Amino acid sequence: DAGVIQSPRHEVTEMGQEVTLRCKPISGHDYLFWYRQTMMRGLELLIYFNNNVPIDDSGMPEDRFSAKMPNASFSTLKIQPSEPRDSAVYFCASSLSHNEQFFGPGTRLTVL
């Protein structure tokens, strides 16, 4: 398996623009997680899904953030409108039930 795949790897956009981050989890995994990593706040869990259903989105910063998982092999994290404080590395991870998480390479987002 290729592991967790994220795209794009780098995204530079201007304040106010819509940003969509994409993730393909490992085949067969039933949990999918979105994290954000910054120097100031460390690694933060934004939302996670179980069998494509959002279970806990309490980490989503505000209504500008939304996440979907239309099927078992694809998830998106959308920011609309984006702001400079959203600049961070966003990670997607997947796991099989009660096991360790496998992380993707991350998307480095810069909002100017």
Place this chain on the structure above:
Amino acid sequence: AQSVAQPEDQVNVAEGNPLTVKCTYSVSGNPYLFWYVQYPNRGLQFLLKYITGDNLVKGSYGFEAEFNKSQTSFHLKKPSALVSDSALYFCAVTWEGGYQKVTFGTGTKLQVIP
């Protein structure tokens, strides 16, 4: 609520010497504990976990960790450090009833000096 603390922002160790990266935790119920490593510009990689059983857990790349319930600690260790071990290490905790919501520590940067 669960929490995890990594008291050292950075640990420096000479190549060939033993290394320890500290982690303490707080959780209601039986803890599930993990160590992950992050190399520059990469995602986190799983090293090892404690769920139940033997308190000494062995993982990837020669790392091991000891679960100490009385001290609520889960320190990461390696008998002989390599320069290639230099990276950012994260301890993480969850609990038996809430596995999915894992709390990560702030990370410890390990620098192995040649």
